[in-house]
Amino acid sequence: MSGTGLTAGSSGGSGGSGHRFHYPGICHGCNFPNLCAAPLYRCSQCHLVMYCHRGCQARDWPNHKLFCELYKVPGGGGALQMALVAAAGASDEERLQRQREFLAGLRVTASLALGRRLHRHEEEALLFPRLCEVCGMTGPLGAGSGCCPDCCGVYYCCHDHLREDREQHRQWCELYKLCSCCNQQAKNREAITLPTALDQEYRPLAPTMEKHILSLASRLRPVAVAGASESLTFPLTALYVLQQVWPGLATAPVLTLHVVGAEDGREPRVAAPWEYLMHRLPVLARLHVLLVGPGLGGPQGCHRAALCQQCRDKDRQLVVECRRALYHNLPQATAAATPPTLRLAFNCGFHEWEGDEGDTWPDSFTLMADDAAPLAFTSFNHSEAQRDLAALRRAKPEVQVSLALPNPYRSTRPLRDWTREDGAHMYYTNQYLTVLQAGQAGQRAAQDTGEEGEQEEAREEGKQGEAREGGQMGEQHTLPDTT
Ligand SMILES: [Zn+2]
Ligand SMILES: [Zn+2]
Ligand SMILES: [Zn+2]
Ligand SMILES: [Zn+2]
Ligand SMILES: [Zn+2]
Known part of the structure; x- marks a missing residue:
C-alpha cells in the first residue's frame, strides 16, 4: 500500500441528508x-x-x-x-x-x-x-x-x-x-490520499498538524489538509501526547490506547488512521485501540485489521476494539487484558454533564486517574478546557496537570460556533489539549510532601511542582522529561 x-468529513451526519x-x-x-x-x-x-x-x-x-x-x-x-x-x-x-x-x-x-x-x-x-x-x-x-x-x-x-x-x-x-x-x-465524498510509507526510523512529529501533512504532500490545498486532519487528529494527538510524556515511545513494542467516552461518528473505528500512527513507530509490533463509550453502536468486540504489505512483512498487529459501555463498567477481563499506555477522552465535555443526574464521569475519573497511565483530554476551546478540568477536579482534587495547551495536532477544519464563545466564530475538533500526570506519580508526590523523601525523589517532586505552576491553562508548557 x-x-x-x-x-473527508468522516464525522459527517448519517443518511442521504x-x-x-x-x-x-x-x-x-x-x-x-x-x-x-x-x-x-x-x-x-x-x-x-x-x-x-x-x-x-x-x-x-x-x-x-x-x-x-x-x-x-x-x-x-x-x-x-x-x-x-x-x-x-x-x-x-x-x-x-x-x-x-x-x-x-x-x-x-x-x-x-x-x-x-x-x-x-x-x-x-x-x-x-x-x-x-x-x-x-x-x-x-x-x-x-x-x-x-x-x-x-x-x-x-x-x-x-x-x-x-x-x-x-x-x-x-x-x-x-x-x-x-x-x-x-x-x-462530494472526496477522498484524500496521503503517502503512508512506514518510517524507517523514529522521527519526532512536525510542530503542527498542518506542517506534518504538508511535509507529506506539499501541494495540498487548505481544504485537503483540513479533510485529512479530521481523522488524523485522533491518532496524531495520541502520538503527540506520548511523545511529550513517555520516554519509552520510540522503542516500545506494544502500545495500548483507551479512548474513553467514544461516540459514533467521532473517533475513527476504521483501521486506516490508527495504522497511520503505527507507520510513525517503526519498532512497534502491536497497537491495540480500545474505544469505549455508552453511545458506541455498531459491531462490538475486537477487530483485527488487515494491514498493508509492509506491516504484514513485519508481522505487525492492529486491533480495534469497540465496547458500548461506561468505562468503569467494563468487564474486568476486558480492562485487565489491555492495560493502557495512555487514556484519551476526545472532545470530552466533562463539564456539560456536571450536576446532571446522568453524569457518569466521576466514577470513570476514579478509575482513570489512579494508575500509571496518563489521561489526556481535549476540549473545543480554552474556556471549555478550563471547565472540563474544574469538573474533573471536583471529583478528583489531587490530579496534577502536566500539559495544557492549544493542541498542535487539532483538526485544521474550522467549524462554526454559533455561541461565539471567547469571541471566536470558529472552533476545531480537539482544539485544546490537557494532559494529567499519571496517578501513581501524583500519589508519590503527595506522600513525599508528608515524609522525608530521598533526595532523588525530592528533586523530582521539585520538578513536578514546577510543572504544576507552569501547567496552568493558557500557557504552553511542556513537562520536563522524567528521568
Ligand atoms: Zn420554509
Ligand atoms: Zn439551489
Ligand atoms: Zn501498514
Ligand atoms: Zn443591520
Ligand atoms: Zn466573508
Whole structure:
C-alpha cells in the first residue's frame, strides 16, 4: 500500500441528508456555491432558508415541508419573527445574541415535534440564520440586503452594516470560506490520499498538524489538509501526547490506547488512521485501540485489521476494539487484558454533564486517574478546557496537570460556533489539549510532601511542582522529561 484514502468529513451526519449544510448565503436546496452572484429567494413561511431558484425550492419542498410548518406564524415572518418577539427590549448589541439563543433553543422543540433528530442542514438553519451581524435585524429582500459576498457565511441587513462590520469580519472571512469548501468536499465524498510509507526510523512529529501533512504532500490545498486532519487528529494527538510524556515511545513494542467516552461518528473505528500512527513507530509490533463509550453502536468486540504489505512483512498487529459501555463498567477481563499506555477522552465535555443526574464521569475519573497511565483530554476551546478540568477536579482534587495547551495536532477544519464563545466564530475538533500526570506519580508526590523523601525523589517532586505552576491553562508548557 503506497497511500491511504482518508475520506473527508468522516464525522459527517448519517443518511442521504447527512452531507447537506446551511449557510445564510448559499442555496439551502442544492448547496451550490453561487458566491452570492445571484439573489436568493427566501422561504416565505419559515424565513429560515433561501433558494437559488424556484425549481430548487419545489424540489426541496417534500423534505422541508414538515420542518417549515413548525414556523407558520400569523402574519408571516416565521421563526425570525418569533425570535424578534423573544428578544423584545434588548439593545442593538444584545439583540443578535438573544435571538440566536432563542433560535438555537428551537432545535429541541422541533425535534420533539417531528419525532426525529433534526438533519444537520435543518439544525444549521436555526443556528446560522439571516440576522444582521451589526443590528440583529433581518432586512427587506433585494438590493443592499445580503451576505458577505466573499464567504456567504454572515448576513447584513443593509450595505451600511456590511461596511461597518468589514474590519471585524475580515479575520473570519477566509475561515468561513474554508468552512464551506470543507462542506462541499465532504458532500462530494472526496477522498484524500496521503503517502503512508512506514518510517524507517523514529522521527519526532512536525510542530503542527498542518506542517506534518504538508511535509507529506506539499501541494495540498487548505481544504485537503483540513479533510485529512479530521481523522488524523485522533491518532496524531495520541502520538503527540506520548511523545511529550513517555520516554519509552520510540522503542516500545506494544502500545495500548483507551479512548474513553467514544461516540459514533467521532473517533475513527476504521483501521486506516490508527495504522497511520503505527507507520510513525517503526519498532512497534502491536497497537491495540480500545474505544469505549455508552453511545458506541455498531459491531462490538475486537477487530483485527488487515494491514498493508509492509506491516504484514513485519508481522505487525492492529486491533480495534469497540465496547458500548461506561468505562468503569467494563468487564474486568476486558480492562485487565489491555492495560493502557495512555487514556484519551476526545472532545470530552466533562463539564456539560456536571450536576446532571446522568453524569457518569466521576466514577470513570476514579478509575482513570489512579494508575500509571496518563489521561489526556481535549476540549473545543480554552474556556471549555478550563471547565472540563474544574469538573474533573471536583471529583478528583489531587490530579496534577502536566500539559495544557492549544493542541498542535487539532483538526485544521474550522467549524462554526454559533455561541461565539471567547469571541471566536470558529472552533476545531480537539482544539485544546490537557494532559494529567499519571496517578501513581501524583500519589508519590503527595506522600513525599508528608515524609522525608530521598533526595532523588525530592528533586523530582521539585520538578513536578514546577510543572504544576507552569501547567496552568493558557500557557504552553511542556513537562520536563522524567528521568
Ligand atoms: Zn439551489
Ligand atoms: Zn420554509
Ligand atoms: Zn443591520
Ligand atoms: Zn466573508
Ligand atoms: Zn501498514
